[in-house]
Amino acid sequence: MRLNECLNHASVPTLQRIAKSLHVACVPYSKLDILQSILEAWLDPDARKTMVHRWCADWDAAMRRIVLLPRHAFAREEMASLLAPYGDGAVDRALEAGWLYVHPDPATKFPLIVPEDVCQACHAHYVANWRSKVAMRSDDPPCVLDEEDAILADLETLVAYVRDHDVRLTTTGALYKRNLEQVMQLFKIEESLELPRWRFGYGKRTFAYPDRLALVYDFACDEGLLIEHDGRVEVDDARWHAWKSRLTVVKLRRLLRHYVISYRGPIPRLPDVLRLILRLGDDWLHLDSLYDLCLPFLNPFYYDSMSDVWRTRIVKMLVHLGIARLGSDAPECPPEWFQTTELGQELLSRGDEESTADLIERRPALVVQPNFELVVVSPDPRLEETLAPFVERIPSDGVRAYRVLAHTVAQGVRAGHDFDAWRACVARHALYGIPQNVDRMLVRWAEAARLELEAHDVEPGESWA
Template structure:
């Protein structure tokens, strides 16, 4: 809906508040006069620019995010989340400011909306500011890295390797190092296998594999192509044939969506970054200036600094996905330039059409590691209080980390806590669920603890008799 339609459906008190907020002179008791006065001001280029600048100054954080959204209507809970930084009465003030309106249909799923022309004007304001802040170059850098669709090539390499070898899993749920070394030698893009101890949040297998391989492996598991069962890895041939028969663009789009879903937990504003990069596409962009534009949407994540998130989790992964290419002016210098590829433009545009905005905005609370460690991603004292009966705290640098073992399970059951309810809560709050080896051992430990408790109870009863 456009601004004139939204104003026409607004009540007189709402129009009065909007006119007062925008400092538009009018007859305050005439709906027609208020409406016409606001529209006349909006149609005046200078007045419209004044309104937009005021909105973007007063509501910068929320409008910066809204203009990147592929839709203009929002649920009340969603808008409340966007307006949270502005205080408890932010919704009422936003409705009085003149850029947010209530949909005339009370039964609609998205009752709050930004008029199309208001959205477009604010979008143009921000886009002009963003474009003025990035440094561009017209020619190609001397040294360019572009992986195109090599991630799909390496997915096929992974499937072929698993099909032709006896690939088994360690007790932590990872492939043995010998298999990893052989597999990495076959990959089109090689990665170092040495990893730091603390790795979680960016996919189910990020604890065990390098970033790119972890994404490929997790994607293969999600598609059902790779199956982990009874400590062994195998290929589901029917699923693989079905996947391989799809068009390349379809496969790449599914892979990009998998990346967004996997990485959005630790980087909640990742979809906004991707939408911003699409709007700044075309020429080569200086990486430093581009990062400064994306800075409001970036955050540190435990062991990753903001720079790590930007360079490793976004720039490098977009290159792996074929969405972007990077360039430098010297062969051994770090990348200095960034460009969205034509393939990337198409993928990101399709992502907007499908709208990644429907993904859950809530950050996951837990990551359950295959080594029986639970890492709290979003600190929540109530959740940690519920976790406490069946875990023990472990020392960590800045992390809220716990470990569940046989004796902690036995202790919780012995003290009368509901283990099944606890396990269901952990599964519900975990980003990637409970790993298979952990799930299996939890059941064994719980059964053993219950059996021990029953024996002790019978023994106590007999002694009393």
């Protein structure tokens, strides 16, 4: 809906408050005069510029996100979450400010609207501001790193390797190091297999594999191309043949979608970063100034600083996906320039159109690792209080981690805590579910603890030492 339609459906008291907020002179008791006066002010370029500047200044953080979204209608809970930093009654104040309106259909799923022309004007204001803050260059840097669609070739290499070899999994659900080394030697893009102690949050198997391989392997499993069964990895030939028949752009779009889903847990504003990059077009952009521009949408994540998140989790992965390429002024110099590829522009645009991303903050979450460690991704005292009866805390700096073992499960069962409810809670909050080996052992340990209580004829919660 456009502004004139929203104003036409607004009540007289609402129009009066909007006119007062915008300092529009009018006859306050005539709906027609108020409406016409507001529209005349909006159609005046100078007055419209003043309105847009004021809205973008007063509601900056919220307006930045709104203009990046592909839709302009919101549920009340979404808008309340978006405007939460502005204090109590922020939604009502926004309705009086003249940029937010109530949908005329009370039965609609998204009852709050930002008019299309208002959103377009604010969008143009921000894009001009963003482009003025980013250093650009018109020529190509001397050295350019562009992986194009190498990730698809390496996905095919991984599937071919699994088909031609007897690939088995360790007890933690990872490939053996010998297999990893052989796969990495066949890949077009190699990665170091040396991993830090703490690895979690960026996909189901990031604990065991380097970043790019973890993304490829997770994607192959989620697409059903690879199947893990009884400690082995096998290829689903029917799904693989169907996958190979798809167009390259479709394959990369699905990989991009998988990347956003996998990384959005630790980087909640990742879709906003991608939309902002899309708005800047395909010019060569200076990495540091682009980083400064994206800072409002970035956050540290445990062992990753904001700079690590930017360079390793976003820039590097976009290059792997063929979305972007990097440039430097000499072979020995680190990358200084960033450019979205022509294919990257298409993929990001299509993803923007298809996006239905919500604005509601994510629920408290944790990562359950195959080595029986639970890492709390979104710290929440209530969640950790729920975890406590069946786990023990792992001493560590900066990471809220726990371990669940046979004796901790038995301890919780003996104390009378509901193990089944605990297990369901863990599954509900686990970003990537409970690994099969962990879930299988949890059930076995709980059953053993119950049998032990029965053997001693003791009710849960009673002392039986």
